[in-house]
Amino acid sequence: MRIIAIGDVVGSNGTEYALKLIRKIRNAEKGDLVIVNAENASPGNGLDTKSAEALLGSGADVITGGNHTLRRHEVFDFLDENSNTVRPLNLPPSAPGKGFTIIRACEGLRVMVMNVLGQVFMDPADNPFTAADRLLAEQEGNYDLCICDIHAEATSEKAAFARYFDGRIQVIFGTHTHVQTADERILPKGSGFITDLGMCGPVESILGTKPEPVIKNFVTRVHDRFEAGEGEIKLCGAVFEIDTAKKCVKSVKRIKY
Numbered sequence: 001m002r003i004i005a006i007g008d009v010v011g012s013n014g015t016e017y018a019l020k021l022i023r024k025i026r027n028a029e030k031g032d033l034v035i036v037n038a039e040n041a042s043p044g045n046g047l048d049t050k051s052a053e054a055l056l057g058s059g060a061d062v063i064t065g066g067n068h069t070l071r072r073h074e075v076f077d078f079l080d081e082n083s084n085t086v087r088p089l090n091l092p093p094s095a096p097g098k099g100f101t102i103i104r105a106c107e108g109l110r111v112m113v114m115n116v117l118g119q120v121f122m123d124p125a126d127n128p129f130t131a132a133d134r135l136l137a138e139q140e141g142n143y144d145l146c147i148c149d150i151h152a153e154a155t156s157e158k159a160a161f162a163r164y165f166d167g168r169i170q171v172i173f174g175t176h177t178h179v180q181t182a183d184e185r186i187l188p189k190g191s192g193f194i195t196d197l198g199m200c201g202p203v204e205s206i207l208g209t210k211p212e213p214v215i216k217n218f219v220t221r222v223h224d225r226f227e228a229g230e231g232e233i234k235l236c237g238a239v240f241e242i243d244t245a246k247k248c249v250k251s252v253k254r255i256k257y
């Protein structure tokens, strides 16, 4: 089974580019399942219903989220009604939507996709380790393979999470920093891991936004409105090949389009 994971889709430019490319990448990489982090796919930031529907209609199977998923109230009903768009698991239980989904993929396998938030340099959230442990125990017997998007700032937290769940969550990828890391690998117990997938957004930007207001903020502490970056867009992600019989990853490859 081949899983394609695409990093944070940023703003309307990034979303338009992802919409054009997802099906092509799916075909080129022979993907059985495509997971897209789209917590900032809306113009501005956050996730809106229109962008989520468009991404799911263009070849993405599951959308994962992060610290900005619940920024727009209009998406709350969509999250409650569409199980294939998941928000972080370790938010308060009253938050709209769900932190995981179980989807049928090739050979009818039941693939659980979960999304957790990190705690280091992030807004408060429950412990992602214990939240994921709890979910694995609760759903035991309901899934064959598991995938997790850990949306976090600190590389140490993502690496520790991956090692802790090595062999129990087959595919673990990080999102949130918008910068692709070059550490994709197979862990000792067979899980595939990359610290961050990178983003689908403008190259000449600061994490997807126009540089000037960001620089001004750092230099003067005056906060101007951030706007979406422009120019050439790049889509970053990774492809994980899973040996479904052995429940381990055979290869991890970074992609950039």
Ligand SMILES: [Fe+2]
Pocket (backbone or CB within 6 Å): 039, 066, 067, 068, 151, 176
């Ligand atoms: Fe984020």
